[in-house]
Amino acid sequence: MKKSLLLLLTGLITGAAQAAVGGYPVVLIHGFQPDNLQSKPTGEEVSSNGEQYWAQYWLDRADERIDWPSQERIANKITSDYVWPKLQQMSREGTCASGCVFVTHSTGDLVTRYIIDNQALWLQNAGMQPLNIVATFDFAGAGGGVELADLAVNVANGTGLIDATLKFAVSLWLGNTPTPSTIGVLNDLRVNSARKLAAFPDSRVPRLRFAGAGSDFLGATGAFLPGEDDGVVASHSSCGAASVGSYNSCSRSVAFDGNLTSVSAPSQFMPNHYPMLMSEGYSHADTILNNAKDEVTTANSSASYLNGDNLQFNTYEEKRGWWIFSSRYRLVRNSANTSMSSLIYQAAN
Template identity: 65%
Template sequence: MTRFKKLLGAAFFSSLVSVSAQAAVGGYPVVLVHGFQPDNLASRPNANQVAANGLAYWSEFWANHAEMRIDWPSQERITGRIATDYIWPKLQQLSRQNICNPGCIFVTHSTGDLVTRYILDNQALWLQNAGLRPLNIVATLDFAGAGGGSELADLAVNVATGSGLFDRTLQLALSLWLGQIPNANNVGVLNDLRVNTARQLSAFPDSRVPRLRFVGAASDFLGTTGLFLPGTDDGVVASHSSCGASSAGNFESCSRAVAFDGKITSQNLGVTNFMPLHYPMLMSDAYSHNAVIGQQRKGDITVARNSVSLTTQSAVRFSSTDQTRGWWIFASSYRVVNGSERHAMSPLVYQAVQ
């Protein structure tokens, strides 16, 4: 073996060790569940392509901190082939390899929130019936969660089936979001993302797993998609979904006391009732739907809730500082998470769980 090959082999082994050492949050193995991928509707990827897409989806930050991913194709339905062909094999692998025996954390983004709720409601029974040990999931970290559905999905399905009005503004919004105008043959998981459908899917799972929410309120679509979303949105889902509200509504914050920009003031349109065990933690008006899982800092982050205990009784905590901005009678107080002046939302969450 040449010296070059030896060095290359050593470097490769070192990279494997490095990734393995990082593939945990707070000592818990991490399982990633990605969100809706619009291009799948037209491309209809096979299993190998689904896996490649899943790796690329998380590449900016979380891929190096995960033990496993549950990848799934967006042209299918959650209770159909997504469950049978993609979720179930990974659940068996997780159980047989004892990955979650000490406890594991699921990190989700967008529709991955809804997919994971279905997993939480069914995994124990499925695995027990197969003679396997259920997974010990101690928490989920849900970024820009779409578990409450998206009004954009309702509109997209209506347009695809010819049952809704279609004007140039809606055409632009759907084109920016999906990259295409869907038809009746390629709506896939958009059916599950319709607000009423999403909220009826495993709405009250038996599993008592805390679901920690991390929410943005910026948009990558110049506000066009927000015209069709109630209340404050992140360009894809409204706050009722990302905050984990128990019902759809016109909400402006995940908190009754702090705005998305961190201003400490009464929020008359803040969420008051949440889905079981859903806890909004961080909010920011600087992060869009996709930016919340990235590594690039966008701006200050505020806290809706400082701490939540996991099923193991260990806790996730965020410290914050109240700042006064402005002058004299025009001054206001803002709550800023410590470290958000340097770090993006996902790295902050990762550090908080350590």
């Protein structure tokens, strides 16, 4: 009996250690879920949706999740009914007492920025200890806004120039044609709205960015997105650019496919935003899955957490092509057969 109990406790301790990133507890914040606009989940449905969202890779590597329904607004019910109770719980339990890492995807990037800007004041005013967030890992971040959200709102309200191609692109993304009563968080995702929401947090938490340039929709949505995109989010957002632009990379010296060449990229980034991994073949959804889609390169090979700890990727360079037609490429080691999420998890540990 004692031996069985000891084995059980050992397993629990080992599982907790495996969940951490570099010894820090992981908190997951998922992205926009289009089906929520019609189904309008509440309670346990929201939790179940959040669990399924991360199931393929990050779910078993996380300690906590903040789940939220996409039919609501960030500064309203998403915060009051879903974010705030979870922040209180994590403060009471000391989840982030020694530091924690938030892992976000898509709109989770924007939700997290709102949290970073407000959580310390909220918790202090409630007589509780603020969370010590040492870094965020932002996959396909939508914190800079999503042009498709602007188009979806126009389609729903019958405003702007609307044609069959635009309606088709929006319906591919959402799974249906939106109506004024099924917009929800799309209002917050409009480019101008997103960029105004908690744009300059007092907290200096590093936002580490991981971006792709593939597509989930065979390129049908890309025509409505400036520069390189992942099928949903343009690179100005996923890279964390300070302003909207038609950018083809997160770095002026390396393309999404790793080609070391001059390329259009942001000259400035949002406060404390640091683009790191990029890949030509990863779509919006691919970045958090456990499938290797393409080779991965670095916009920056290393970045520091708030407390000085470091995330670093092992890269190499090689020449491809022949004679004057050859080019040099920078790639992350083993990225051809390792998923982007796994590359990050391995580097962090």
